[in-house]
Amino acid sequence: MILGVALVRPSPVLVAVRDGAPEWPVSRVAARAAARACVAVDLGDVPTAAVAAIRVGGPCPEALRPRVGSGTATIVRGGHSLTGRVLAPLDTEAVRRFAATCGLSDFAVTATGSPMLADHELAVAAIIAAEVPQARITLSYEFGHPGLREREEATIRNAALGPEAGRIADEAARELPGVPVFFARSGGGLVSAHYFRRYPLACDLGGTASLARGRVALPGVPGEVAAAYGAAIGRPEAQVERIVQARGRAELDRVLQDARDEALTRVVSAGALPGSARIAETTVNPLSYLPDGLYRVRVTAEGAMP
Incomplete structure (x- = not known):
């Protein structure tokens, strides 16, 4: 069973997903028996640290x-x-x-x-x-x-966002001891709790993204349920964005491969099984307002859950 969690006030909403079918409400005992938990949360209103x-x-x-x-x-x-x-x-x-x-x-x-x-x-x-x-x-x-x-x-x-992300991850670990916890990304997909602590900005609108995905899959259910379900059906994903310089096709291919390798490493850090990591999308745009040979590269990688 996969547990979807929507972190909303006054209390989280839990949805169990078995073979793609949602069940709710979910007891604490059942939640702690989940194979993994996927959390949907927006960070727009959380306390922030002085930087x-x-x-x-x-x-x-x-x-x-x-x-x-x-x-x-x-x-x-x-x-x-x-x-x-x-x-x-x-x-x-x-x-x-x-x-x-x-x-x-x-x-x-x-x-x-x-x-x-x-x-x-x-x-x-x-x-x-x-x-x-x-x-x-x-x-x-x-x-x-x-x-x-x-x-x-x-x-x-x-x-x-770092300290509050750490607190949220710690609380999830306390409430779900022994259950691997993932967090929904703003752009879709999931990241591990470790990745969430390091890059909370990637999950700034994770609740909103999960809600949109869940409403497509489950029209008519309450929004919190849709968000929890949307998180539960995600998979690990990571993105790398770089400005690169390349003079000629061979050099561009080399720097693109470097970016792809970094994206694959990141998605494994985000929780994907190493052997399952793959490149989902590569975008290359020349920066026409700067010297020739400069490109903006965005690579998205995804993978399967452990």
């Missing part, structure tokens, strides 16, 4: 600084162009000083040009980890958006 944001790049007007709400932010020298050229050496001392004195443990790091070359973000992460051993660090290159502000805001939100 320490580090932007690696050039100076900017006050209005264009990182937006962190109750958190704090700094801009340090460094970054790359989208062709991989170093714009300035990374100011490691400024990073170290900020990490040591900001008083926060949730960090969001965004470097100019990191979708092409993430070296400065990785270097910043290493400094933070040395200064704040308990830090949770989100790096913007993992989100792939070419625009700095869009990527930075996604990175900050992922970092802000």
Whole structure:
């Protein structure tokens, strides 16, 4: 039996799925006997943590600084162009000083040009980890958006959601001891609890996506039931988005294969059986407003449940 869970107020709605057929309500005893649990939740209204944001790049007007709400932010020298050229050496001392004195443990790091070359973000992460051993660090290159502000805001939100995602995952583990727990992605599919803790932004609208899927399969049932069912019928899925540079078809094929390999690795991390992982979709779009040979690549991988 697969358990679908819609995390709604005042209490979760549970739906058991056997051979594709839904049953509800579900007792706690029956829920704890599930082969796996698939959770649908929207994170739009959950509490968020204060974030320490580090932007690696050039100076900017006050209005264009990182937006962190109750958190704090700094801009340090460094970054790359989208062709991989170093714009300035990374100011490691400024990073170290900020990490040591900001008083926060949730960090969001965004470097100019990191979708092409993430070296400065990785270097910043290493400094933070040395200064704040308990830090949770989100790096913007993992989100792939070419625009700095869009990527930075996604990175900050992922970092802000991290503690609450951890609490939700912990609560699910306590309520369903021994049951593997998965969470619905905003774009469809499921991810493991471990992946959800690391990339909660991927599940920001997981409840909404599950509701849409469930309503197609079960028209006329209550929305919470449809959302729980929609989560239960999902399968592990992960996506990689990158900006790549390739001069010629052979080089493009090579970087595409690298992106596909990363997507396959991610979907296994998201909970898929390793032997079942496959590429579901690959999209390649040239960035016509930038130098020739730059492409935006998006690869989606999926796999079977354990």
